[in-house]
Structure formats: structure tokens, C-alpha cells
Amino acid sequence: xxxxxxxxxxxxxxxxxxxxxxxxxxxxxxxxxxxxxxxxxxxxxxxxxxxxxxxxxxxxxxxxxxxxxxxxxxxxxxxxxxxxxxxxxxxxxxxxxxxxxxxxxxxxxxxxxxxxxxxxxxxxxxxxxxxxxxxxxxxxxxxxxxxxxxxxxxxxxxxxxxxxxxxxxxxxxxxxxxxxxxxxxxxxxxxxxxxxxxxxxxxxxxxxxxxxxxxxxxxxxxxxxxxxxxxxxxxxxxxxxxxxxxxxxxxxxxxxxxxxxxxxxxxxxxxxxxxxxxxxxxxxxxxxxxxxxxx
Amino acid sequence: xxxxxxxxxxxxxxxxxxxxxxxxxxxxxxxxxxxxxxxxxx
Numbered sequence: 001x002x003x004x005x006x007x008x009x010x011x012x013x014x015x016x017x018x019x020x021x022x023x024x025x026x027x028x029x030x031x032x033x034x035x036x037x038x039x040x041x042x043x044x045x046x047x048x049x050x051x052x053x054x055x056x057x058x059x060x061x062x063x064x065x066x067x068x069x070x071x072x073x074x075x076x077x078x079x080x081x082x083x084x085x086x087x088x089x090x091x092x093x094x095x096x097x098x099x100x101x102x103x104x105x106x107x108x109x110x111x112x113x114x115x116x117x118x119x120x121x122x123x124x125x126x127x128x129x130x131x132x133x134x135x136x137x138x139x140x141x142x143x144x145x146x147x148x149x150x151x152x153x154x155x156x157x158x159x160x161x162x163x164x165x166x167x168x169x170x171x172x173x174x175x176x177x178x179x180x181x182x183x184x185x186x187x188x189x190x191x192x193x194x195x196x197x198x199x200x201x202x203x204x205x206x207x208x209x210x211x212x213x214x215x216x217x218x219x220x221x222x223x224x225x226x227x228x229x230x231x232x233x234x235x236x237x238x239x240x241x242x243x244x245x246x247x248x249x250x251x252x253x254x255x256x257x258x259x260x261x262x263x264x265x266x267x268x269x270x271x272x273x274x275x276x277x278x279x280x281x282x283x284x285x286x287x288x289x290x291x292x293x294x295x
Numbered sequence: 296x297x298x299x300x301x302x303x304x305x306x307x308x309x310x311x312x313x314x315x316x317x318x319x320x321x322x323x324x325x326x327x328x329x330x331x332x333x334x335x336x337x
Contacts, residue, residue, distance in 0.1 A: 063306070066309040067310060067313035070310045070313035071313035071316055230305050230309075231302055234301070244305075245309065252317070255317075256316075256320050
């Protein structure tokens with residue numbers, strides 16, 4: 001059931017625009033708090049709450065993430081939370097991955113055909129549930145631990161290696177960083193998410209950044225990946241600028257509120273809240289999926 | 296050409312909006328606290 005499957009959002013539809021702005025504000029608070037672009041909530045939210053078709057929700061979400069990512073990155077750069085070298089390496093790989101992911105989405109959509117739109121939607125929703133549950137599990141598991149050994153990319157026996165002096169990390173595997181960026185970028189292009197929901201736990205667990213550094217660095221990478229994804233989806237006609245801007249008006253205000261609280265929260269507490277929100281989003285999405293699938 | 300402008304607007308309008316709002320909020324923060332960027336970070 002899609003209200004906007006084939007039509008752009010009408011500027012005269014004030015209640016819809018206000019609803020989109022309010023939804024954007026709520027997601028913007030999470031962006032400032034946790035360094036996630038919010039695509040993992042925006043895309044299923046646009047589909048489930050506003051009845052917008054998946055391709056339009058995905059393309060417009062990426063355009064929205066460009067704005068919210070830019071605001072968040074600027075804010076966290078001032079707070080010295082962005083690791084520039086990791087941002088460029090991971091972001092460069094994510095840009096390539098985002099294009100590959102968007103191409104995969106086109107193939108997938110064409111493969112299902114117009115007669116099987118329902119099946120396509122169910123598959124996309126299922127992928128989202130799996131992704132969110134995996135992220136929540138990763139973060140929950142890590143929240144109670146203290147670091148006893150070097151992070152994965154320092155232990156990975158695969159050179160060449162790079163140093164990340166801004167965060168005091170030496171000998172990080174460059175191929176490992178590139179593979180991480182490529183994988184997150186591919187998911188970004190495929191699912192219309194910026195990738196922050198995965199990047200933040202990966203930057204903590206795999207690269208070895210602190211939660212606050214991971215939040216800032218993730219936003220920089222998300223910004224680069226979402227620019228690339230927006231161009232690709234714009235060429236395919238999947239971006240609705242009015243929709244994206246309505247979300248953005250609310251979210252850029254929300255980002256400020258979230259970043260304010262981010263600076264005042266303890267790192268472990270930040271991780272726990274993040275895991276709870278991701279888990280709740282997964283449960284809501286899974287419940288909707290079960291309602292559709294069960295007779 | 297029109298298509299290129301349309302695609303550019305998908306990226307540039309959200310980007311500029313995000314940066315402009317952040318700039319305005321930063322100005323407001325500085326006015327309220329009247330501190331330098333270094334002091335703000337500390």
C-alpha cells in the first residue's frame with residue numbers, strides 16, 4: 001500500500017510535510033547522539049508510516065543523509081571527534097561500495113518485476129531486521145567489556161599498515177580498513193542507509209576508536225557514502241527532493257539537541273542507549289513483517 | 296545539462312542546508328558562551 005509510489009510529495013500537503021519534519025526531528029536527535037545518519041530508521045519509517053515505496057524511500061533517504069551528515073560532521077569536527085585519515089580511507093572505499101550496492105538494488109528490483117512488489121518489500125524488510133539485530137547484538141556484547149587486547153585491524157596479519165595519529169592508533173591494516181568501508185558502502189547503496197548504524201560499532205570493535213571518536217568519524221564517512229549513493233539513485237529517478245528537505249528541516253534541529261547530550265553522556269552509557277534503540281527498531285520492524293506474513 | 300543540475304541539487308541543497316543550520320547554531324553557541332573554539336572543546 002503506497003500513497004506515493006509514483007508521485008512526488010506535494011508542497012501543498014502541509015500535514016504530510018509537518019509529519020515528515022517531526023519524524024526528521026526525532027531521527028536527527030539520534031544522529032547527534034550516536035553518529036548514525038538515521039537511514040536505518042528513515043527508510044522503513046517512510047515505507048511503514050508514510051506509505052512511500054521502497055525505491056523512493058531509499059533514494060530520498062540518502063539525499064536527506066547528505067544534509068544531516070554534513071551538519072553532524074561539522075559539529076563533531078569542532079569537538080575533535082573526527083579521525084581524518086580513517087574518514088578518507090573508509091569513506092573512499094564506501095563511495096565505491098555505495099555505487100555497487102545501488103547497482104545491486106536495481107538488479108534486484110528488476111529481477112522481482114512489477115508483479116512481485118510485495119515479495120520485494122518483504123525481502124527488503126527482512127534484510128533490515130537482520131541488519132538491526134546484528135548491530136544491536138554486537139553493541140550489547142561490547143557494552144559491558146573492557147578492552148584487553150588490540151583491536152581486530154591491528155592484529156590482522158595483512159599489510160600495508162597505516163597509523164591513525166589523531167586517535168593514537170598505530171599499525172592498522174589498510175586492506176582491512178578498505179574492506180570494511182567497501183562492505184558498509186555496499187549496504188548503504190543497497191538499503192539507502194548511510195551506514196552509520198553499522199559503522200559506529202565497527203569503528204569501535206574492529207578499528208579500535210573510542211565511542212565518541214567513532215560517532216564523529218562515522219558521520220564523516222556516512223557523508224561521503226551518501227553523496228555517492230544520492231547521485232546514483234538520483235540518476236535512477238529515486239530521489240524526491242521535497243520529501244528529503246522536509247525531513248531535513250526537522251532533523252538538523254534534532255542533530256543539535258542530540259550532539260548536546262552526546263558530549264555529556266558517559267561512553268558506556270552511550271553504547272547501551274544506542275543498542276537499545278537499534279533493538280527496538282528491529283522489534284518494531286519484525287512485528288510488522290510477522291503481521292504481513294502470518295495469515 | 297538540466298539533468299546534471301537536477302542531480303546536483305539533490306546533493307547540494309541538503310548539504311548547504313545542513314551546513315547553514317550548523318553554522319547558525321554555532322554562532323548562537325559562541326554568542327551565548329562568548330568563548331574561543333579551543334576553550335569550547337576543552
